[in-house]
Amino acid sequence: AQSVAQPEDQVNVAEGNPLTVKCTYSVSGNPYLFWYVQYPNRGLQFLLKYITGDNLVKGSYGFEAEFNKSQTSFHLKKPSALVSDSALYFCAVIFPGNYGQNFVFGPGTRLSVLP
C-alpha cells in the first residue's frame, strides 16, 4: 500500500544547530512531495514542494528539502534552527497515478528548538 512515514514523533535541537525532519514514502515512480508546518491551533502553512527537476528544493523561512529517489525519502532541513521553528511538521505525497488528486499525509513530527 502507498504510505508516508515520518519515523520520528519528536525532534529536539538546540537553537543555531542544523535540523532535519525525516520523511519516507513507499512507492516507486515519481511522486509529488510537499512539506507543511502547523503552529498550535492553526492551519497548515506550505513550506516547499518537489515536482521535478533539481533534487534540492528551497522553500520558505530558510527551509530546504532533498529528494532522494533511491532511498524514497524527502527530508526537510534547515542549516540553523530558530526557537520560532518549533511546530508540527507534515510531509505530504501525491502518488503516481493520482496526479491532480489528493495528498497522503504523514503522521507529523513535532520539532522543538531549545534556546
Next chain:
Amino acid sequence: DGGITQSPKYLFRKEGQNVTLSCEQNLNHDAMYWYRQDPGQGLRLIYYSQIVNDFQKGDIAEGYSVSREKKESFPLTVTSAQKNPTAFYLCASSPFSPGSSSTDTQYFGPGTRLTVL
C-alpha cells in the same frame, strides 16, 4: 492562512445534533478539501470537490456530508451518524485544473475545533 476562512473557530455539539462548518475562499481556486486531524494521526481526507456541483468521498466520509453550490464555498455537515466527531477540522483549496495532469499546492484555512459534549 491566506484567503481561506473557516468558521466558527470553536464549536460545541450535543449528542444527536447535526452541525455545519463553514469554509470560504477568495482565491478563485477550483478544488476544495475537508480534512480531519486527530492527535498522532496526521490529516485524513473527508471529502473533496474539484468543481462546482461535484464532490467525492475521501477516506473517512461516513457521518459527514458536503455541498458545493458556489466556487467559493464548501460547507461540511457533521451528522449525528458520526460516532466520534471531536476533532480539529481543516479546509483547504488548490488551483486544480480538471483534466490537467498538473497538481498544485493546497492552501489551508485556520481550522475549526469541534467538541462533542
